[in-house]
Amino acid sequence: MKSEKIPEATILRLSVYSRYLNQLINKGIITVSSDQIADGVNGSPAQVRKDLAYFGEFGVRGVGYNVKDLYKQVTKILGLDSTWNVVIVGAGNLGTALSQYKGFVERGFNTLAMFDIDKGKIGTRIGEVPVLSLEDMEEFIRKNNVAIGIVTVSARAAQEVTDLLVKAGIKAVLNFAPVALSVPQHVEFRNVDLAVYMDLLTFNMVNNKQLQD
Amino acid sequence: MKSEKIPEATILRLSVYSRYLNQLINKGIITVSSDQIADGVNGSPAQVRKDLAYFGEFGVRGVGYNVKDLYKQVTKILGLDSTWNVVIVGAGNLGTALSQYKGFVERGFNTLAMFDIDKGKIGTRIGEVPVLSLEDMEEFIRKNNVAIGIVTVSARAAQEVTDLLVKAGIKAVLNFAPVALSVPQHVEFRNVDLAVYMDLLTFNMVNNKQLQD
């Protein structure tokens, strides 16, 4: 193990590996090779080994990796050995979908509340998750030790609610609104832009590259 | 303009530029520089210029880019000068959210139908979009010239419905199920994995790098 700089792409792949390893655990598989992992995630064996080697020597030469051990290690690396409190800002369709998304709960993300300004929604529940007034968000975040805010409001409102999250002391923001936002550097921040992937598909269809691999 | 290989990252950024340029049009702004675009999308000016230069000389030295012209060019590059028919497989929360997502319609993506196996949902409408039986999907796709399929079913069912899409002659698939899928090479394919970004945030929070930029 070396203490080099770790590519962001490596972290994204570790997340995928961890999900795949979880599947293997459920199937009762004990040992796995980098070849098998690569097959399971559409990656390459060398990359799997390199990604893991940034963090330690988890495998046994000639044998492979112990599935359960590796899963534990990878989830720990990703910070998923503890749970995280989450709020969702915006109780629209996307916010609603995310509040019910199984994949989040399974990985230790607890969505404690959603916030909106629509009086018709405030006071209701979506599944288990209460919809509260945006006015109460700051206090709620402080009191409940919320680390992550997910922004699903319109592009217009996104910077404003993000500023509120930051003011409340949030540690990380995941933004689904299609705008560039600014946050102070101590706050972790990512955009997820759904339209971007659609555009990539259309570009590739139009530029119908006749490549084979 | 050169006929080099174009980085995928460039295409993803072009999508973001196009959205930003659209905002500028709405504000009535006529001319824009690479510096301004970079500011608006959290990018660098050199990168903006390089990205655009893959496709032509759209700017005027000493002046900048004409906003409307550039917008037209970029949307054309991305294949967004025509509309695209889309179906969504899986009428759960995420499928529902995507079917109502404004960002898709604005960019010329017409969601014609959703497909599910839940008898309680089949025959209903979500907004304008009818929910139909998965059994009728293949015929529907052929008859309506559907190019893009969005998969929002469970990980278990994802490969099966993707095979159906492929059999029906779909040209591109956007998969939200957290599994690696296989499709023939002539079909454009991307995964969008929501949990991955959450994991990236937690990794960065835990490994609280004290970098400044």
Add this chain to the structure above:
DNA sequence: GACTGTGAAGCCATTCACAGCT
């Protein structure tokens, strides 16, 4: 003077290929 377009340089990530361990 301002701002684009672009070759060259620099940087980062992936792949290769093999030594090392079981």
Add this chain to the structure above:
DNA sequence: AGCTGTGAATGGCTTCACAGTC
């Protein structure tokens, strides 16, 4: 013999810096 861990080589993307144009 099988499979990991890793330095070295490769490939690709981004940034630099400046010539070219208005």
